[in-house]
Amino acid sequence: MTINSFTYHGRFAPTPSGDLHFGSLLAAMASYLDCRSHQGIWSVRIDDLDNYRIDKTSISHILSTLENYGFTWDTAVYYQSQQLDYYHHLLANIMPMTYYCQCTRKQLLPIQKRNTYGETVYPGICQNKGLTKKTENTALRLHILQPQQTLQDVFHGKLDIDLEKKSGDFIIQRKDGLFAYQWACALDDIQQGITHIIRGEDLLLSSARQQYIHQCLQHPFLQYGHIPLAMDQQGYKLSKQHHAPALSSSLENILPTLIRAYQQLGQVLEKNISFTSYDEFWHYAITHWQRKRIPHITLAV
Ligand SMILES: [Zn+2]
Structure with a gap:
């Protein structure tokens, strides 16, 4: 790095x-x-x-x-x-903070809330299922353990965001194996x-x-x-x-x-x-x- x-x-x-x-x-x-x-x-x-x-x-x-x-x-x-190996390599560092999720879009549709941007908020259904394998039916989610994030915004000062309310645990590797935008970008x-x-x-x-x-x-x-x-x-x-x-x-x-x-x-x-x-x-x-x-x-x- x-x-x-x-x-x-x-x-x-x-x-x-x-x-x-x-x-x-x-x-x-x-x-x-x-x-x-x-x-x-x-x-x-x-x-x-x-x-x-x-x-x-x-x-x-x-x-x-x-x-x-x-x-x-x-x-x-x-x-x-060109960074796929790197994205993969760094997964090991956060595995204890992740879990596999087998929810389907169809299953989530009626129960997910939407945030003010119209994005869905994941309700944590698979948090305690203990799924241990990445398969074509599981995505990898990052568990939000510290939801309160304060961004230092150079134009607007401090911005407080509650990730539990506004996002929920989010996907870092999709079911098809592709790394999600959040993981790659970070x-x-x-x-x-x-x-x-x-x-x-x-x-x-x-x-x-x-x-x-x-x-x-x-x-x-x-x-x-x-x-x-x-x-x-x-x-x-x-x-x-x-x-x-x-x-x-x-x-x-x-x-x-x-x-x-x-x-x-x-x-x-x-x-x-x-x-x-x-x-x-x-x-x-x-x-x-x-x-x-x-x-x-x-x-x-
Ligand atoms: Zn799930």
Whole structure:
């Protein structure tokens, strides 16, 4: 495990299931500006674990879009699909805090509560069943023994989240053997030496779950920063599921889109300022970035 000595290492970790859209740009920009304004190093990680969701052709498209928008990264692009041995190896460290679960979706549907994000809260049915084997019918769940997680959010201060109420014991290895997002992501952040995670508000509970994994592995806690989500005109989160349009890479659109994203992050441009290139924009944006201007999130926890 390598933990580098940088005091700020940020990252952007898109899932290659389609093109980047405006919501992805907001997350990438917030992470990038917060990092660069603290002289940090910034990495790009490709969340390509789930073969059912990913589209390999979108990987090169995502990277070229980031380049076209003027992002630069300091380490080789990190691919989750190359870390399977590591994910597997670290399981041994948390086995005493896990249990196997054979619940089916159908079984859980009528009894699971939903949290404020519409995600299901697992009611702990298999906690004491004593199932001892990973089979194609069992998933591995992490038992939540310390439900109260306090995230240090650089924009919003301390955020208290009760994982028992909002999540329940969550899956770290699926029935099909695939490692779950929470496990992979928490381990990647350790492996890469990430110190700050700036991401959308929809990942607030994931932040708490991943912090709990870090706690189980006795890894120091990271700092977080959650930004409000970009909404479309119908009030839906901008997402691939809701067909958010891909970011345009035509030259005349890039600078106006960057400026729109910057303003949506609550940042202010001086009156009558104009930029002739994205380099000029980024220089301005980095030197004028102010955490306190990030709009409040609804804190639906
Ligand atoms: Zn179960």
